[in-house]
Amino acid sequence: MSLLLEIKCPKCQGVGMVYNSLWAEWYRRRDALLGTEPQPPEPQEPEEIPCIECEGTGKVLTEDGHTVAALFWRLKEEADRTREVRERFLHKARHMP
Numbered sequence: 001m002s003l004l005l006e007i008k009c010p011k012c013q014g015v016g017m018v019y020n021s022l023w024a025e026w027y028r029r030r031d032a033l034l035g036t037e038p039q040p041p042e043p044q045e046p047e048e049i050p051c052i053e054c055e056g057t058g059k060v061l062t063e064d065g066h067t068v069a070a071l072f073w074r075l076k077e078e079a080d081r082t083r084e085v086r087e088r089f090l091h092k093a094r095h096m097p
């Protein structure tokens, strides 16, 4: 059995960064100037920003990936609960007369 858990992010094509639309707008406005007008102030953000879709990783989970991730988190929660119970038990045992 083979599972495809991640695919290349379709929004950034796997790069993890996307072009900042504020800059596209700035270039559009600058190129529309007549030459005598002052340039509009540059955006105070980088031209490339991390992709929101993949949080900059360049990969997104498939449906199977989401299923496996959900299972992983459920198992982790269960393991955390088991460890807590065990620690409480050991703490009590240590303090018994």
Ligand SMILES: [Zn+2]
Binding pocket: 009, 010, 011, 012, 013, 014, 015, 016, 017, 051, 052, 053, 054, 055, 056, 057, 058, 059
């Ligand atoms: Zn992306």
